[in-house]
Amino acid sequence: MAQDKNSDEFAGPLRRLLVGVLVLALIGLFALWRIDSPRVERMRAAAIDTFVPSFDWAMAPITGTANLISDFQSYQQLRTQNQELRRELQRMSAWKEAAVQLRQENAKLLDLNNVSLDPQLTVITGVVITDSGSPFRQSVLINVGSRDGIIDGWPTMDGIGLVGRIAGVGQETSRVMLLTDTSSRIPVTVQPSGQRAILAGDNTLNPPLEFLEDDTLVRPGDRVVSSGDGGVFPADLLVGQVALGTDGQLRVRLAADYQRLEFLRVLRSQPHEPIPDPDNLLAPEAEFFGPAGINPAAATTAEVGDG
Amino acid sequence: MAERADSRIWGHRFAFLALAFLILAAQLVPLNFRPSGFAGPDVLLAATLVWVIRKPAFLPVLAVAAVYLLADLILLRPPGLWAALVVLLTEVLRRQHRELRNLPLLAEWGTVAVGIVVISVAYRLILALVLAPLPPLGLTIMQAAATIVVYPLVVLVAHYIFGVRRVAPGEVGARGQRL
Numbered sequence: 001m002a003q004d005k006n007s008d009e010f011a012g013p014l015r016r017l018l019v020g021v022l023v024l025a026l027i028g029l030f031a032l033w034r035i036d037s038p039r040v041e042r043m044r045a046a047a048i049d050t051f052v053p054s055f056d057w058a059m060a061p062i063t064g065t066a067n068l069i070s071d072f073q074s075y076q077q078l079r080t081q082n083q084e085l086r087r088e089l090q091r092m093s094a095w096k097e098a099a100v101q102l103r104q105e106n107a108k109l110l111d112l113n114n115v116s117l118d119p120q121l122t123v124i125t126g127v128v129i130t131d132s133g134s135p136f137r138q139s140v141l142i143n144v145g146s147r148d149g150i151i152d153g154w155p156t157m158d159g160i161g162l163v164g165r166i167a168g169v170g171q172e173t174s175r176v177m178l179l180t181d182t183s184s185r186i187p188v189t190v191q192p193s194g195q196r197a198i199l200a201g202d203n204t205l206n207p208p209l210e211f212l213e214d215d216t217l218v219r220p221g222d223r224v225v226s227s228g229d230g231g232v233f234p235a236d237l238l239v240g241q242v243a244l245g246t247d248g249q250l251r252v253r254l255a256a257d258y259q260r261l262e263f264l265r266v267l268r269s270q271p272h273e274p275i276p277d278p279d280n281l282l283a284p285e286a287e288f289f290g291p292a293g294i295n296p297a298a299a300t301t302a303e304v305g306d307g
Numbered sequence: 308m309a310e311r312a313d314s315r316i317w318g319h320r321f322a323f324l325a326l327a328f329l330i331l332a333a334q335l336v337p338l339n340f341r342p343s344g345f346a347g348p349d350v351l352l353a354a355t356l357v358w359v360i361r362k363p364a365f366l367p368v369l370a371v372a373a374v375y376l377l378a379d380l381i382l383l384r385p386p387g388l389w390a391a392l393v394v395l396l397t398e399v400l401r402r403q404h405r406e407l408r409n410l411p412l413l414a415e416w417g418t419v420a421v422g423i424v425v426i427s428v429a430y431r432l433i434l435a436l437v438l439a440p441l442p443p444l445g446l447t448i449m450q451a452a453a454t455i456v457v458y459p460l461v462v463l464v465a466h467y468i469f470g471v472r473r474v475a476p477g478e479v480g481a482r483g484q485r486l
Contacts, residue, residue, distance in 0.1 A: 015368075019398055022372050026394065029376075029387035034437050040386060047380045058332035066338050130335035134382045135346040135450070136442040140337060180342045183440065203342045203443060258340045 049170030052130055121234060123265040124148055138181040142264055145172045155267045161238045161255025162226060163264060179207055187229035188239055193217040196227055199252055206243060206251040220244045224252050234269045319365040322469055323358055327351060327374045346446040348453035353461040356419050359397045361471045363404050371397050385439055392426040408473045420455045427451045
């Protein structure tokens with residue numbers, strides 16, 4: 001009863017204790033994140049997995065209204081857009097003809113060379129549920145997760161170009177870190193010069209190329225594809241085109257349409273089979289006759305083990 | 308204590324939780340994926356401060372902690388740090404709400420501005436101390452400034468739509484207690 005009269009003064013010490021414990025618990029969680037980041041990030045993925053799908057009904061009207069407005073705007077420009085598209089279509093049909101011929105030629109050449117492409121590069125398509133929700137991070141959440149066999153690190157594309165990589169997998173959702181995020185680093189090759197570089201996201205639409213060996217060989221307009229270095233990504237996924245930034249830095253104009261990401265394709269990228277012992281590849285279980293001390297096969301294995 | 312509180316208070320508490328939920332959902336709507344060099348206001352923070360200064364009874368500290376921990380997890384911030392700082396700031400303001408309600412809006416606004424700047428600086432300092440990746444400085448400054456600018460607007464919305472008004476002098480609670 002006395003508490004009700006003037007709850008502030010009586011509940012003071014208890015309340016202060018509660019607040020103290022609460023703040024300590026939060027700081028403790030932060031410390032735990034700093035010490036054991038992967039574990040807490042898995043917790044985060046699980047929490048997002050639980051909560052974000054329940055945001056869907058709240059987001060549906062907002063998304064709907066925004067789409068309505070953008071649709072209305074596009075109606076106004078319908079005529080000019082139509083003409084533009086016709087012109088583009090005309091140009092594209094010429095390209096299509098060229099592409100068909102090139103494809104046939106390519107198929108013939110591949111056949112002649114007896115090249116076998118990686119048959120295991122298949123895709124899973126997911127729908128974008130949310131974006132990162134803050135201007136500091138560039139990522140999206142898609143509606144496929146470990147249930148669908150998604151694994152951390154797999155590359156993600158829209159119809160045309162590379163969009164990002166999977167970073168964080170929940171049961172039903174997974175997060176795609178976009179190439180524009182400040183912590184995104186992708187090994188790329190610039191064609192046709194073949195220069196290797198790292199595409200480093202910096203929270204701008206056109207990420208810069210870093211660690212170029214010789215930037216005199218790279219010209220604006222060159223194609224940028226993933227290089228497959230480090231075994232992170234499969235090689236030859238289209239990333240974009242080189243462009244010269246206003247600050248004189250070489251940047252990449254991304255091929256993927258970042259204006260509107262709706263469906264994303266996650267590539268099931270199988271890691272390359274490691275070859276630990278090249279000798280056995282040539283002659284499996286080569287029998288060696290002679291003193292054991294100078295067995296060349298044993299020596300190579302020992303060296304590989306050391307390295 | 309809690310069981311005896313009148314149901315209107317609980318209604319207002321749920322109204323805040325629903326508002327927080329709505330603000331978070333609105334931030335997550337996937338409309339534009341181009342990184343913009345512009346950071347909008349942290350509306351959730353502004354709303355929390357308005358609530359805690361004007362009607363602290365509507366905003367229990369557990370609700371603040373829960374909402375901000377969820378926001379930390381969803382918005383990919385380091386979990387816990389920003390939540391802890393906001394809880395500390397709301398507790399400081401909660402203790403001063405009797406003094407603040409006798410001051411004009413400008414003084415209240417100034418206090419809030421100082422509070423937002425202090426926790427933003429503390430956030431960056433702690434992240435730098437533990438060598439965690441820092442968000443871009445320009446965006447942080449922009450966001451803090453935008454949050455301060457948007458504060459009076461949130462006050463208006465809270466006043467007219469959610470009925471979060473300052474306690475009038477001499478006003479008492481349902482059981483005659485001092486507010």
